[in-house]
Amino acid sequence: MEQITKNSTKIKKGTSYTLRTALIYIFLIIGLIIILFPFYITIITAFKTTSESAANFFAFPKSFYLDNFKAVLQKANYFTYFFNSVAITVVAVVFILLLTTMCAYAISRNMNHSKYHKAIYYYLLFGIFVPFQAVMVPLVKYTGDLRLNNQTGLVLLHITFAASQAIFLLVNYIRSVPSDLESAALIDGCTIQGAYWRIVLPLIRPMLMTILVLNAMWIWNDFLMSLLILNKSPNTWTIPLFQYNFKSQYTFDYNMAFASYLVAMVPIMIIYAFVQRYIVSGLTQGAVKS
Amino acid sequence: MFQQSINKRKRKVRKGSRVMVGFTLPVVILYSLFFLVPLLMGFYYSLTNWNGISKTYKIVGFSNYVKVIMNPRFLNAIWFNARYMVLLVILVTVVSLVIAMALNRTKLCSTLFRSIYFVPAILSLVTVALIWNELFYRVIPVIGQQLGIEWLSTSLLGNPKTAIYAILAVNLWQGCSIPTVLFIAGLQSVPMELYEAATVDGAGRWARFKNITVPFLIPVINMVIITQVKAGLTVFDYIKAMTDGGPGHATEAIGLLVYKYSMQENKYSQSVAVAMILFVIVGMISLITLRITGDKQVEGD
Incomplete structure (x- = not known):
């Protein structure tokens, strides 16, 4: 891993390299959000009551409601x-x-x-x-x-x-x-x-x-x-x-x-x-x- | 005395080969009992008019096959699987390769990134499908409305035109994890000197990708294609848990048709006929893929 980055810096230095790295990270973070989003919804919804979910599906639970479990x-x-x-x-x-x-x-x-x-x-x-x-x-x-x-x-x-x-x-x-x-x-x-x-x-x-x-x-x-x-x-x-x-x-x-x-x-x-x-x-x- | 020792030796060899046959027996017996027998039974019942329950039935030749092939529902299922398979193979290969190349470049938090990208692979397809089912009904339309995107504002699963893409999206969400890991392993097997030499020789980014990266990845690409072809032709869990073939028959894959014919509609002999056709299709397409990917591999070497 380290070698790869070292080598590519050797090959092409400068702003285009930094920019490319930034773009790669942005791409990966978008992917991360897509992967983690269903987990987030699953966890918060599991700890909420039905009325709480109806009020706002995306909000974090106010208290951890355990009766579902x-x-x-x-x-x-x-x-x-x-x-x-x-x-x-x-x-x-x-x-x-x-x-x-x-x-x-x-x-x-x-x-x-x-x-x-x-x-x-x-x-x-x-x-x-x-x-x-x-x-x-x-x-x-x-x-x-x-x-x-x-x-x-x-x-x-x-x-x-x-x-x-x-x-x-x-x-x-x-x-x-x-x-x-x-x-x-x-x-x-x-x-x-x-x-x-x-x-x-x-x-x-x-x-x-x-x-x-x-x-x-x-x-x-x-x-x-x-x-x-x-x-x-x-x-x-x-x-x-x-x-x-x-x-x-x-x-x-x-x-x-x-x-x-x-x-x-x-x-x-x-x-x-x-x-x-x-x-x-x-x-x-x-x-x-x- | 010499003769005696030879005899002893021979006995040992013979005993050895008996053990070597014995070692294979458990698997061979299980495989014959639970794989070959049902396969032959399936073929036999596909030639009868049995409905799965009645005591008597008679042999009707290939009329089940004719009935099945003439049925628009079957053609619809074939068409669904064909589209699904092609899209799945292309998208899984491309998306996983792109993610793998991006992950291979990261230094900061690379372990964390990789661990999270792999998580979907360990979950059961049913759990994933059920979660996404809820998301498609309750969450994604809300986001669509907020963003003012019309096609996202109603459930994608409820529309016969878009349901296939919704299922495909879920399949991609989960199905890219393992290919990504395989591609990363493949990318790390490429010797760095090659890239350096090519750069010195003036090869651009695309030329390096095409002439160095891809040839080294051919074995992995082959494996991904072969597994995804089979996955696309036999998709079942996602559909059963998300749409159950609906709306209408829009997402009725061949596997689901086999299941429904036998378990819900008492068309036992027709269901085994569909199963036999599926067997022939999967076998033929697998052989063709093996042939094509095998040729490529020689070129790559």
Whole structure:
């Protein structure tokens, strides 16, 4: 960063440079306002009463009115949905990391000499081209028949529909990692399972981070799949589903609606504040490598 | 003795390859059960006249496809998705690239800027859509009236002509965050010496951008285009939460049509036929995009 600015000052000094920098900052600040404006409205409206909002929608609340939150958190069982979301995300992500790395490891080390592994690689890649909406309708009936229209079923679906992309990213990554270390370990009497667990997994940690970030964000925020599988049993809802249904229930009380948007956003914002660096590096890692 | 050790070795290899097959099984089984089977089921039901509930149905061949394609609602959905996809791909790529280049120039508060620009990406599409829904109904018209801008004075979502742009705006508000981060990473991979050398050689700003920056960004641009093509063709959450396809059928995307046919209108076999057509469209367009972007990459290298 510093180098860039230094160099460009070297290249072109003077007023045109200062002016350009000023314009860049003005542009970025306008963008910042556009991004932050919905948050501002959400926060102030959530803390106001309906009459206060009616008087002036944009003004800061005079006092912090908390009944909207009480209604959302207690009446609407927010904490149940929060724990549902946490459980589904954690379980699904753990299984995705474990199962797709096992599969990708086997594929990348065998696809050159094993027809089976080569075939399943292309079989799994095929899924990248198929949108979820193309299979969702039969899937609803099918999961119903198998009695999997519940959270277990949803986790299995998340694993299934994460597989293609994860395998694609992982196979490319593992193939770029030399297999010498594993071969040495195998000759020394290590089992394949041991080599996978102790040698391969630590070596591919950057890509694991990418897959973790991509899928955790995707699953935490997923709406369509949860809508199809869980919508009929309210005690299994996730936060996005609660959001959607809460909104249709309280269409007219928009202060309460904004309070619900705020409580839906808070958990992920807190996590973001702490692990932001890992989220961003996880995302870029995957892009640069693939 | 030698033979024995070879046998032992062979057994170990065979056991090893069994483990290597075993490692793939959980994913392959899940994928076959929950992806391939429903896909085949979908194709099968698209050839029947089943309504999703009744006990009996019969095979009717491709008549569902004919019915669907002749239906103006389907053509309307295709037209919606085509426009949406093209605009989304272009706008996301351009806007994210511009923001990334601006962010890449900042020194003061650059971390803060970047963190805030990324925030929309972590939120759920439904929450974002619902918040903007309220803004479109209660806040933006007020601003429009204050500023005396006529087209902003009523809700953009309530007008069949402007609803698509309102949805697109929300999608951009959220959808540019990740591409921006990717573009910043791409911009930082460009060696500074190249710019210096080009400047010494008398290359102007545009020439440097076109001949140095863009070639280095090609892999990122490709990735952004491919993901946005798919996002544009399968847009669902925003529409479901904001307009539910309305006003009229103005924002009824293909994904929503599949959902409505099967969940609300008992046109089960027609809905799977639409889903199959969507599958073919997405597959074909993805392949074409991969082909085109693949060619570009070779040129860029």
